[in-house]
Amino acid sequence: MAPELDILTAGLTGHRLRALWPLDADCHFLNHGSYGATPYFVLQAQNTWRMQMERQPVQFMCTDLPLALRGAARHLATFLETEHNRLAFAENASAGINAILRSVHWRRGDEIVIANHAYQAVRNTVDFLTEQFGIGVRLATIAFPVLATEDIAHSYCDVITSKTRIAIVDHVFSPLAVITPLEAIIQHCRNLGVCMLVDGAHGPGMLALNLDSLGVDWYVGNCHKWLCAPKGCAFIHKGRNTATEVHPAVISNFYRTGYTQEFDWQGTRDYSAWLSVSASIEFLQTFGVQRYQKFLADQASEAAHMLCQHWQVELPAPPLAFAAMVTLLWPRPEPGTLENAKRLRAWLWATHRIEVPIIVINGKLWLRISAQIYNQMSDYEALAQALLPD
């Protein structure tokens, strides 16, 4: 074990672990969810890969890289309970979802299903396809606040029909922080022969995943969020019975030579983030993966309950609908505009050194707290105090 990782096995959490990250020490960083945060241990591993590349770039790119990438894919496959040849690396969830959606041979009149609270970048990709190919979009309308998580599944199933070519389902909604119960939707898609693409940008690391038994056509996950990999590390998982051939958004030398080979080479670039996924898995394993997931969910829940009490607001979904993030109503009377969301985020940072995303949902302001092992209750207490109603 690397010496700096010893601290992870000592039962410590909170600010005493923050020294493992380059994060500013004098702030309350409550937004692991947006871009993740990468610990030194993983950044050092990434730097080692970069140095190996620069010692002999030709040897590295032509000989070492293909083997090393499959080695990293094997580690990731074990972590996600699948086989490495179902996994292709992507730069981020956006690139993975683009690769899939832009590889489909769309026919005019095909339909695609996406939720009203899907991530905007993914919605933009769908809009691009509608403009290019004349496909139709059907919206799964998720009511928020969520009364019961089954309502989310019903909202998808209500609009997924035999005319649906692909249903895009968010595993964890970015603005709502709510987890979608996937099983009923998977069954519905299977019954109708509809292809299901799960946007799992927040899944890996936050939730226990067994991708082979999940059995969806495509699962796209980010490793740079809850797996703490370097930025630019994501994957596509291809289901056992998936027929559609996908190609990376960047077509390069290995076009038509096979799924993993095409994705493993997307032109000359820095592949070190993908190679460092093994280090990020080791980092989590040192803490204990189940312990990590439970700690994040417990801490997010404790913080959310404390904030709800303090601000006299309600949790906007059943407690078990959340894991490492919780979205809460903004407790002050500012109107729900994008300008206010931007201005108040900047004010919280400038005045209170609190980083937390502020979101507009259904015309109101909300904020989304994240929990991470470098956080402790005093971070959330600082937020509680900063936003006490006037």
Ligand SMILES: Cc1ncc(COP(=O)(O)O)c(C=O)c1O
């Ligand atoms: C649900 C969801 N989908 C897609 C994305 C896009 O991820 P990336 O910026 O890594 O492409 C995000 C980012 O937060 C997200 O939350």
